[in-house]
Amino acid sequence: MLELAILGLLQEAPMHGYELRKELAAKLGAIRAAISYGSLYPTLRRLQAAGWITEAAETPATAEEVPALTSRRGRVVYTITAEGKERFAQLIAQAGPETYDDTGFGVHFAFFARTDQATRLRILEGRRRRIEERREGLRDVLGRAAERLDAYTLELQRHGLEACEREVRWLEELIANERSGRAPTVPQPGTAGGRRENDSPPPPGESRKERP
Amino acid sequence: MLELAILGLLQEAPMHGYELRKELAAKLGAIRAAISYGSLYPTLRRLQAAGWITEAAETPATAEEVPALTSRRGRVVYTITAEGKERFAQLIAQAGPETYDDTGFGVHFAFFARTDQATRLRILEGRRRRIEERREGLRDVLGRAAERLDAYTLELQRHGLEACEREVRWLEELIANERSGRAPTVPQPGTAGGRRENDSPPPPGESRKERP
DNA sequence: CGTGCGATGTATCGGTCCGATACATCGCGG
């Protein structure tokens, strides 16, 4: 999962570890807290060893002004390689069981702009199936085993059940939107000097309804 | 976390591993999937080594009917000790940062029937604070950094934000309920469902029926 | 009658990820 996320982010721009963590936190804030350095750095090393990314010590190319007064412990900037992009494409398209758990789905969804429509649909439907199963499990417990559980536990299940129902509805909307809408795949963003355009497929929930 | 959950469950009845896993899945179904044996069995061994639980090979005390035709690979039944109960009380009352993440809060909440009211209140408020922080983070991203993110990522954040808002409201209700007396029942105005008469009394200490 | 299959049941192993910790630099306000 972390591997996929890093590869995805580095496709938008080269970054160093700290930055990667912040961007990841921004992109996945809805899903999970910031990832730990204890997993980030080892993973970066793993990716580098595999050849998916390359490490480049920060060189002040234009500035010869700041010499070795202090050794200036360099930030290490990572850049994705061609093989890395290939790897990303492979990871994003193939769906295992872990693709549908909370974290896995979140990461995949966060990179939907780089995913083709068929895959998006497949993942959304898989996630829906997963949540429906969880929902049925909760209904079972609330129905059949209710007398075995105390009121707090029941309340927890009730709240969880409601969350499931909401997510299924959300997914339904997204799926319908995906099916009927032409959802253009995002063009590869040019990394050349210009500012990045906000390339977006049609807003998934474009018919934003007001909440009472 | 697993330690706390096991200790809590074994307080209701002695169980073997498989049973423990199923009960845990039922009790925490709203929070997380079933726990893995790869963590369950090592943890059981750890708890036993620490003296919080004891292991007893299953002996058919009353039934001499089923003799040793087959060697009947025994299920190993675990029972909580007095020290274990003490340990549980200590763990359930003390709140670290991990008490307020999704899993930690879920486990604590699931054992609220064995938690005193002051602690319940403290945990609910801590959780609310945590969720409010997450909510603010999401609002920030949706407000300030919206143009940097694609439509899918934004939709993810939006959904997450809504989930936060719902949970805060849920917690508010629970907190108000907790403050103003007893009975963990949460009335749903407008959504009258099946009436539950099963409200377990809030006795934090001991009202649980022991095994006959 | 047997045979295979799903539920019950215990157990280990490699790997991912987290939380705590350590250490160094930088800019800023007091």
Add this chain to the structure above:
DNA sequence: CCGCGATGTATCGGACCGATACATCGCACG
């Protein structure tokens, strides 16, 4: 001039997961 919070890289032990292995039991189906 000092401290302190943000930036930045890195490691270590431990918690937990997913896959796997193996054994028994009851029962449906041929």
